[in-house]
Amino acid sequence: MLEFEWLFNQSALEIRPICMPSSATFSGVQTNELEDATEFIKQDSVVLTIAIAFKDREDELAKYLTHLAEAGAVAVGIGTGLIFPTVPQSVIDAAHELGIGLFEVPRPIAFISIVSAVHQELNRRNDIAQRRLLDAQETLTHTATRGSLTDLLHETAYLLDGELRIVNERGEVVMETSPPLGHKFFTSYDMTTHGERSHTLKAESEHPFSAEDRSLIRHCAGLADMLLARPVELRQARNELNSFALRLTLGLPDATSPSQTLPATLDFPRDKDGFTRPVIALAEDSRSLERAHNALDAQLETHGQFLYTAQFDKHSFVALFSGDADTKDIVAMFGNSMRVLRVAIGKRIASTELAFDHVQELLDRARPLPLGEYLSPHSQNMPWLNASAVRKALASRRRETINVLRTIDAESNSDLARTLTVYLRKGGQLNQTAEALNVHRHTVRNRVAHIEKVCEIDLSEPTVFAELLFAVVQESASGSD
Template sequence: MRWLLGRRELGLRRMAGGAGDDAEITFVVTSELERPGEWLSGGEAVLTTGIALPPGPDDRRRYVAELAECGAAALGFGLGLRHDDVPDELIEAADEHDLTLFAVPLPTPFVAVAKTVTDRLAELQYEAVLLASRAQPRMTRAAVSGGASAVLKELSVACAGAVVLLDTQIRVVDTYPADLDEDVVGSVVDLVTRDASSAVSSVSSGPFGIVVTQSIRVEKRGHGHLGVVFAHEPRPTDQVLIGHANSLLALDFEKPRRLHVQQNRVHAAALRILLSGEADRGMARDVVNAASDQREEIRVLTVLDLPAASETVVRAVDDALAAATRPVFLLEDDDRLVILLRGGDTVEFADRLFEDVAPAKRRGLRIGLSSAHRVDDLPTAVEQSRMAAASAERRGRPEESTALAGRALLSFPESRRVLDGLAEILVAPVVDHDARHGTELLASVRAYLEANGQWEAAAASLGVHRHTLRGRIARAEEILGCDLSIARVRAELLLAIIARG
C-alpha cells in the first residue's frame, strides 16, 4: 500500500489509516455496492465513487468497519463525481480500524490505479521466480558440498524463514539458525506430531507465525520432516523452494553407502592438506568449511588408544554423524582418530557419537575435545584436542581442553619422566625420614604447599597448631636443603609430590 501511495503520477492522497500502509494488496476491485465486504476474500484495495454510500453517519462508519473485518487492504474514494471531499465519518472510521483511506482525484481513472497494481504484482511475481531460480542452484551446490545442514541454511536465507529438520521419530536433528528459540522449535514439533499420521504436508498458523511442514520420503521410505516458520504469508515460490529442499534432503538420505565412503575420502584428503602446511590450501579449506557452524568455527575430537579393530569405532562415529545430517570429516592416522564438529557443538553431542561403540571397546578410549576455532586454525585445534585426549582417563568419555589445567604436565610421558626424577631427588628423603621416625613431614609439606604457603589454612587442614606446622616445615627444609619461602621451589616440590602420588 505504501508503494502505491508513492506513485506520483496517480496523484493519490492518503486521508486516514496510516497504520495500515504496510498492508499487501492482492487485487484492485471497483464497487458501488452498499455492502461490498460480503464479496471480498481479503487483501483487496476497494475503489468507490460513493454513489451507493449510506447517507447516515453510523451507516458510513459501519461501511468501513465491514471492509476492515473482511480483510480489505485499503479503501480508495473517487472525488469529483458524487463527492467533492471524503466524508468525515469515513476518515474517522478508517483511523479507528487502521484501514488506509486514500482519495483518488477526478483526472485519475480507477482503471489506471488497477493497472498500476496489476503491473506491480506481476513484477513482484517475476522477481520472486527469478530469486527462486537463483536459489535452487545454490541449494543444489550446498547439498553436494555441505549436506543437509547446508541445504537448511540456503533454504532459510531464500525463504526468510526459520528451518527445522526432524527425524522419523520427530526428534530435532538440526535447525537454522542454530540458536533458534526452543519455543519456535517446539511449535514445529507439535504440528508435525499432530499431522504426521495424516498429512504429507501442511500449512498452519501458530503463535510464532505460519508454519509449513513436509514429510521427507521416497516412495514408502520416510526420512523425517521439514518445517519452515514464516513471519509472513508464504509465497508460491517459497513452496517451490521448500519442495526443492525436500527433494535434495531425500536424495542425500538415500545416498548409497559407497558414495558416502568416497565423499568421506575426499573430506579426509582435504583434512590432510590443511594439516600438512602446504602453501595452496584454498580448495581444501572450502571443503573443510562445510563442517563449520554459522560463525565458520569448528571443534576437533581426537580419539587415542584405538582398538586393533578400529573400523568398528570409525563406523559408529560415521553413522552417528550421518544420522545427525552432518558432513563426515574423519581422519584415522596411526593410533588416533581425528573428527571435525561444529564450533557450537557441545561435549554432550560429542559423547553421543560413541553411543553405539561396544562398551568394552569404548572404555579403552581416551577422547579429547578442543575449544571452538576458525577453520584456518585447524592445526591448533587438533593439537589442543590431542593434549586433552592424552590427559584423559581411559573411559571413553570426551574431555574438554578447558579441563586440562592442573593435570597436563602429568599426562605426557616427557614431562612425567622429568617429574618422576624430581620426586626421587626431593620427595624420597622426606618419605624415608617419615618411615624411620614415624613423623608426618610429607603430609605437612603438601598441606603447606597446597595452601600456597598460608600457615593458618595449612595447619587447620592438618588439625595442628601453626607453631607445630612451622616446626615440621623447618625440619623438612633441613632434610631437603632448600628454602620453601621461594615460590619456584614450592611449585617444583608440589609437582614432584603429586607425581609420586
C-alpha cells in the first residue's frame, strides 16, 4: 500500500488534488475508460480516466464517480485538456459527498508516467521489506540456535511490535511474552503435530499484520517447533529427570547415583483435573524388564509424550500416565513386550498424593497374574485366598486335578494342565481359550472332555469351576504346587 501523501508530493507528476480521499493509502493505479468497469476495478485502487465515454454527457459524469467508488476505487484522477477543460463542479460535489479522492491530471502528464512511478515505488518498498524480512529471519535463526524458546519469542515479539504466546492442544499456555493485552489485531499459526502433542503460535498487535509479518511468524513457529520437539539426547535427559523426581516422590533409593542432587519437582503427567494414574510392570528377569521399558518409551515418543518411570526393584518398574488415560490404551503402549509382563493399572489419584504405598499395593496385585495379563483399576482383590484353611483346601484340589494332569502331560507329551488353566482363566469360553492356546476350538472341547473324565469332575458345575479357578489363582500368587 502507498500513501496519498507520497503520490501528491511527486512534483514531476504535477497532480492537482481537489478532494482529499477518506482513505490514507491505496493499492495501485489503473486506467479505465469503460462506462461499466465493475469487474475490472481493483479494490482500494486509484482510477485514471479522461472520461471519453462522457463527451457531451457531463451531467452523467458524477454518477460515473459513484460507480467507480462502489466498484472499489478510493480515488479518481481526471485528465483534463482533451474531453473536459477542467474538472466539472458536479463531479467535485459528488466526490465530497462520496468521500472519494479526486485530483486533476494536466494534459502534458501522460497516465503511463503516473502508473510507472507508482509501480517503481511499490517494487522499491517490496525489495526493502524482503531484505528486512530476510534479516529478521536470520536474527531469529541465530537466536534459536542458542536453544532458548523464551529468547526466540521475545525477539520475534520485538520485531513484530506485538506479543506472542504458544498454547498446547489443551489450550494451556506453554510460554508467552506477556499476558493477553486485548490488542486489536490477531493471527495464529498451527505448528507441526507430533503424535498427540500439538502447539499453536498466537500473535496480537495494535497494528495489522503485513505479509512480511506473517512470514516472520511462520518462521518463528518453525524454529519454536524444533525447540519443542526435543532431539533424542534431550529426550533421554528429560526421561532421566522424570525418573529421578518420581523416585524421590515415592521415597525409593537411587542406587545408580545416591549422592546426586536434582530438583524433585517436575511435571508429572496429569489430566485437566490434576490426576495421574500409576502403573506397575513386573517381568521375570531384568532383560525382559529393560526391553519393556524401551518399548514403552518408543511408543510414548510416537504419541509426543515423555516417559515417567522409576525402577521399583530389579524385576519391576512403576510408570505414570495421565489420569484420563484409558486402560486399553495403556496396555497398547507396552506393545509386544506385554507378553513378558504382569501389569497392574491403578486408579487415578491426585499427583500430590502419590506415595510408596500405592505402588506397593499395585505390585502385590500384579504378582499373581500370569505372564501377558493385566489387572485393571476395577479388578477386585481376593486376600482371603491366602488364609491358611483356604490355602490347604485349594492345594488339595490342585493335587487331585492340576498335578494329575501334569503327570499325564509329562508321560504323553500332551497339554492338558495348561489347557485347563487357560480355560478357567478365560471363564470357560471355548473360542477365547482356543485363541490363547493357538489351537482349534474343537481341540479345546475334546481336551476339556478328557480332563473331566480323567479328574472325575464336572466343569459345568459352577462351584467346581470356581474352586478350580481359585486354586489356579492361588498357585500363581504363591508360586507353589
